[in-house]
Every structure is written in structure tokens, then in C-alpha cells.
Amino acid sequence: MTPDLMEEGARRIARVQAPAMGQTESGGRAAGFARVATPGEVDVTHGRILYLEDVHVSFDGFKAINGLSLDIAPGELRCIIGPNGAGKTTMMDIITGKTRPDSGTVYFGSTIDLLRHNEPQIASLGIGRKFQKPTVFEQLSVFENLELALKTHKGVKSSMFFRLDSAQSDRLAEVLHTIHLADGVARQAGNLSHGQKQWLEIGMLLMQDPKLLLLDEPVAGMTDEETARTAELFLTLKGKHSLMVVEHDMSFIRTISEKVTVLCDGSVLAEGTLDQVQADERVIEVYLGR
């Protein structure tokens, strides 16, 4: 068997399966052993949209991530908790291509090796990220912020001649409603309240239509009402999208979570429902038992 022969065989299988492609996220294919990797398409037939194994990162000798292994199922809403310095943000940096791990594997679906892509490519593949500090384009209006995030061709030439079509306008209006900023379309993003900026950033993620959302402290600085609405939003997103939420607000996590992962010192300490991890003695020791 030469690589050429294998590729030829792969192409033949692709031709046979072509009619079934594009029906679902995985191309309508069931789990099997002789499948073909389609570039840019997320293959979730193995039931995992994100897969990290034995990832190590150190900064100047400090082991920020130390043998982290974690996986997330399609449509899952996973909460990540952990004390400060546990490596939560660094983990997101690795997934989104901002930080290169020293060793380990990071896969999006079964076929896309995220370590081979840079930030814009990973974003285009369908991973959206909200930063811990709300990061929006302060000088632009709410509308322009969302328009920039819109899923479309993002090259220079298409940006020069870009016009919003009606389907895209509808999508934009829909997201504006979802994030409760419909009244503030023309407001400058820099003038929004902290909570509204958080919402705008979430809205920008939604415009990208990502398959996986990484949310770093999404309800920090929000009022109780805003927090409740955010929880509601996340629950509606669950199923259609996969979400990974890093939060410190335990009541918020209790509202939304099904499965919680506790990170400590750069690796997974415990995993399970919130009640399970809260009962875990090691977790109580490092995190909850103040």
C-alpha cells in the first residue's frame, strides 16, 4: 500500500458517499473505520467535537498546563471551574491557536489538528472565543461590530466591496434581539455598560455561527437579571452548538451545567455534575473549601 493508492481509495469512497454528504454536520455518515477526512469539515462521528490529550505548556519553567486531557461532545455545555492560575485561560489560548503547547494533541472533531492552524483559521473553522475582559471594537457602533463578525469571506478584496444582503441583515437583526441590544444599534460600543459589552461580544460570536464557543467568564460584571438572561441564552444554544464556559459564579453554573470539569495546576482534578465535584474531597481542598 503506497500513500498514493490509499488516497486513490479514499477518493473512490468519497465519490460513492458524495450523495450523503452535507446532510448533517458529519456529512450524514455513521461511525465507521474507512471514512474520508474532508478538509475544513468537522467530523464528529466519534462523538467528540474537541479533544485534548496530554497537553503541556510551560512559561519560563512555570507549568501552566501540565498533562491536560479533556474532551467535549457535540452539543454539550461544559463548565470549567478552578482556582486562579489553574490554566483555564491558557487552555483557551491553546485551543484558539494563541499559544503553542510544548507537547500534546488538540483536535477539533476527529480530523482537524488545531495545532496546525493559526488564530484566524481556527476562527473560520468554527471556534468562537469570548475573552475574560470584554473585547469589542470600541470606536465602532454595535451594528458595525456585529457586521464585522458576520460569517462571510474575510479577505481584503471582499471586504472592500462588501454589501450586507437581506439574509445577512435578518441574521443580524435576530442576533440584536437575542443580545437585547436592538435599541442600541447605532450606539458606539465603547459607551455600552460592562454587561452590554459582554452581550455584544457574545453576539459577535453568534454572528460567526461557530460550532464550538469558548466563553471566558461570560457573566462577570453582569446584573442578576442579565446573568439570568445569559443562562437562558446558553441553554438555548446548547444542542445546536457546543459550549465551554469558564465561570466563577457557582449559582450561574448550577443553572446551566450538566457536567463540570475542575482544573487545578494545569490538569483535570475532577469531572462530573456540580454536586459530584462539590462533594469531592480534593476539590473541596483546593477550591471550594475556603
Add this chain to the structure above:
Amino acid sequence: MTTPTIHLPAPAPLLTRTGWSAFFIALIVVCAVAPVLNLWVPVGSALHMSDYAVALLGKIMCYAICALAMDLIWGYTGILSLGHGLFFALGGYVMGMYLMRQIGRDGNYQSDLPDFMVFLDWKELPWHWALSDSFIATLVLIVAVPGLVAFVFGWFAFRSRIKGVYFSIITQAMTYAAMLLFFRNETGFGGNNGFTDFKRILGTPIATQNMRMLLFVLTGCTLLAFFLLARWLTLAKFGRVLQAVRDAESRVMFSGYSPLPYKLTIWTISAMMCGVAGALYVPQVGIINPGEMSPANSIEIAVWAAVGGRATLIGPVVGAFIVNGAKSWLTVTAPEFWLYFLGALFIAVTLFLPNGVVGLVKKLTKRGAAQ
């Protein structure tokens, strides 16, 4: 659930009605009023526009093009270049080479070669002068040379993610290095003296009143055209991506945009605009030498943009007129104070007018409207 319709803002027009009116008034002033006042109104008349004024305004309009180019890269994209004088000088040198060839055998040594080459005892034209006889090739090279230099430099700098003050310092070093290179006689750019003593352009004498007026009109039209181009670029989504790169580059990347091609495009366009400005400048002032690449010149371009108001387009144009107007006045009346004045102006603007003169005017009119 039915969602109530939201009125999404319509794309902004290239210019508003008042904007277009102002644009056409400026066009008429440049193309009709100025020539009439200079060429037909008799010299003694109060309405006469002196040759000095034509030369000064023509020069300032070249500077205004540079300020506009600086605004695109600094005001909109947040990349402070302190090397734009290089692109200006490169455009100027390309034009200068053509003008040197136009001298023909009328130089001091009556040779086919430019005087400085005879002086250096050179027997034939160096390779990089090959296209200098053709006006068409000159026109192409005026944008191509600064564009290419900017593209190559920008590609390496932006790919390495060099930002902020580091980028500014490197651009400063770039123009300084180029200046030292052009100062050398063996590089074939006329060394210390540069190019001067031009006689003709396209076979027509260059020092006549009509030719000066023609160059003035061309410069004005170029400035106006570049203004429209810049306006179009900044109003398109392209321009908003540039502002997004300025405000939160990581968010741009995580939104799926690769900042490199955006930065590179606007950087190269900006350099090309400066090249055109330089090419218009040289026949009007009649000389180009490596002094144009001195770091101070590049810094001055940034000062014009800052004084006028960054990220406003009209601001830097106004800034170029204000600063250079003040310069030509002060260097005559109190030459020893000019540099102090420039420094004080820059500090004052940075401290008290972060949005420049245009920002101040906007603030005042807003306050006036509110009362």
C-alpha cells in the same frame, strides 16, 4: 414569536450633500479660480495670486497628500510610521531621474549623461536609470517603487507581528538607512546634491508660469482624488476592519480575519500615495536630495496628521495646511523660533486636543448646537 423589524443603518454615502458641494467648490477653486487669479488678473491687482503663493500652496498640497496617507495607516489602522518621508522621496527621485534625462545636452558639460555622472567620470548610465527616459515608465515607477519597497518591508514587519513603538522605530531606521545610501555618490543618485537644475518636462520648459500653474492644478486634483479614494476605503467594510485592527487586533483574529493582508494593503496604498506626492513635489520645488529622507521630515508628516485630527481624513489635510502655513510664515519672521513652535504645537495638541483641530471644531459645534 415575531420579531419587530429593526432599522439597520444604511451604508453611508461616499460624501454627504454638503460634502459634495465642498468637494466641487474645492475643485473649482483649484482648476479655475487659482489659474485665473494667477495668470489673467494683472500683477498690481489686489486679487492677483502671486507666483510665490502658487509655489507655496502647490507644495503644501503635496504635503497634504502625505498627511492623508499617514492618516490611513496611523489614524485608521493605528500603525505609526515614522518612515513615510522615504516613500515621498522615492517618488520624488523617480520623477527627478526623468527630469534629469530631460535636460539632455543642456547641462554644464554638454553630455548625454547627467552632470554629476560626468563629474564622477562615469561613461554610461547605470542599470537603475534604464527606464528614466520614458515618461510612461516614470509614471508607473512613481507608484511601483515606493509600493514595492513598502510591500517587502511591510511583509516582513507585519508577519513578525512587530507593533507599536517598535514598528515606528524600525521605519525611522529604514528611512535613515536609505538616506545614508542615497548620500553616497557611487549609488548613482547624485549624492549630497541630489538632482536639480531641471529644464524641461515632456519637452516643455519647466520654469514657466503656465507650467507651474499646470503642476499646481494637477497636484490639487490628485489631492482631491486621493481624498475620495481614502474616503471610499475607510467607508467600506475594509476601513472598519482597519479600525478594528487598531482597537482590538486579537478580536479581529478570533473573528476570522487575518490582519496581515489588511495591514499590508493599507500600508502599500499609503506608501504609493506618498510616492505620487513626492513626484508632484519635485518639479515644483526644482530639487530632490537625500535630505527629504531625513527622520525629521517623516516625523513632521505625523505631526500634520496629529494636529489636524487623526482618523478624520479632512483633519490631516487641514493640519498640513496649518502647520506648513505657520512654518512658511514663522521661518521668515522669526526663523530661530520655528522648531520650538513645532515642538510646542505637538505637545499642546497631544495634551489638549487628542482629536486635533477637527476634533475641537466638532466639539465646539456640538456644544453650540446643544445650547
